Amino acid sequence: MGLMSECGFLEYKVQFHSVGQGLFSTGEIDWKGESFRFLYDCGTSSKRVFLNDQISKIHIKTIDLAVISHFDSDHTNGLEELLKKVEIKVLLLPYMALDQRLYAAMSKGLSSSSDKMKFYLDPCKYLNNKFPGKIKNIVFVTSDRGSQPNAIETDDFSFDPINVLGKVNKVGGYSNVFQISDSDKLMLEEIFEFITYNDESLSANKNKSFSNAVEKEMSVLLDGTARTVEGSLKKIKAVYDRTFGSSGENRNIISLFLYCSPIDKIDNFIVHQSASNYESRLSKGDKKSGILFTGDGSLSTKEQLQGLFDGIGEARLANLACLQVMHHGAQNNWHKGVAGKLQPAVSVFSSDPKRKKPGHPSAEVVKDFLPFSPYQVDKEYDLVLEFNNYIELLSRELYDMKHVF
Template structure:
């Protein structure tokens, strides 16, 4: 077939919400636009987030007499500083796809107890039934909820020379055949066996009744692609979960029916109170496990895309080394939420799942947990070598002190940018995609 050339533009935005994270993106390819949101929360003043949600909402194209659409909403984990604005966002928009890290009920309840969330609080209701809560919280429609399964075992070692499988070349078709629909492989049915809750969540929505979102599951590292031009790759690392306890799991199973199906509030609250006692006896009062699972998200062009310019604008730079713009062949981004990359194993596992090619394409890296030292390992910046590193935090908050100085020093040569209560960060890129794909430049990553 004759080669075809598709032009595209992409924009990444990190919004000024203080100690939290609210990031949005836009891909425009010919006549198609695809919009995504990664996290929407803050523990700083909530009005900061409300202002940014309102600003974002005004930028969305609005169909006549309908709410505007977001194509993809990713919730990395369930801390307030990452989800406090999700309900507000759902009041403004229809959502085609919501992506969540999959956690069993017992693990979600651990989060509720550690957050000291009461039985009637929105967080507790969300953790008891994420699918039902999101459906009821939305003023518009949610078409699909995608659950990303955890990586429970170390994958095979990566091959630095191996590139992702090239997409099939599209047919000799007109440009209007490009679609913004996400294409991905669902988890096979046989892999759902043994997890009654997950099976129930998926089979319970199999009819796709009006107003009921479809629920599907995917593997970590399974690409969600847009016309095989752009891809999103979620990664749910469960290796940090070291608090699994059969006694607490058994107690949750006993109360599951009352927690999820009872219409009597007193019965639910009694079940939660009993489980809280079991939790305290099992784990004590000082455990903190909320951030051990945080969904990473890689986003970038499928192999073969070429960037002509990558430009940041209106940032608060930490380092004087920052150029105003880059002429790059790299435009991909990696969101980490509050995830952990604090050991050789956690770093290698992430790079193995993403693959060498993707890890070498990072133009923007959102630094884990606002730049906290506990989520970081010295040398990770030299391993990933991003062109820009984002610290979304409130440096004036004395309680947290994020970003920590040693983490900031590690990323000093990788154009660190502060996103806080006053400063946002915006990146734009332009490029094209050639079918069949052509080989791009290689950049071999270093290991710590």
């Protein structure tokens, strides 16, 4: 792995891929000759050719940790193509109750017979049946707001899921499905940490009649035949239409945040943007090393922002080298001044600004982040962040910008 690994120093890099309106990010950590690879979201609502092109450049067989922020297609629809090439050791998903999942599915207009509806009904069954043997462990993350993370440690840098997940309960009768709290952090030895944050207060407002309708049909929905399931979904859809209206907006904005960082401070932090052949080296004095992925999460109120600070910790958020701006820079997921509270060294907007709808990123959001080195990632531009603790590495020839893996 070069000078870094030979000397026992840490190096890691993260790429935001050029997929248009969506999000696909990959990362790699190198330490003592070993590599740990992770992923956050894999989807787009732009032409699939952009996403498929980026997936085609992945030349590994295993991803150690994959995190899906939420179930929208522009964050998930590349999973099938990805799993043709790799297996995933641990897949983290946000916990959502069945009524929340069905609310989200119906607000998107999914038909009862669609393949996507099967995913919303029972994600574990869907993933295990559709990709047999390709996802070793599925882990749902529940919310424990306000609690500082407690370490789930492993002595194996390769992130042995047996060591990590043996302390949590299996759920749903599946041998490979587990549940943890977002107050649990996943650590690689004592050198690197991953911390999730699932703000369940952002879930769809509970509606008693809708939740009761789902509960009444639950046994059929999870264990019935295709015909009886479709009949139950029609009954629930009728309640949905009466309660929310056939054109009701999706208010379910649960999105699993992910903070990742080395434990020790980083000496060097370089930003590359490939399409413009632009390279900048941030000040060595910054020494920031944390990355916060937000998916389509919301920080639209001071209370939501405070919940994030309580859940992840002020010291970690003060260490933000990079923030993936919430929901592609949507104005509804932001409030004025949030950028100044987080103060990332770099802010990333993963969207397609040339599309009139949905109009991401918002000019107001971009303006708020102007002091914090905003970068646009879209169909043309990607972004690579490289961190290391060995200054001589900066003189080596730049690695291939086509992919991280």
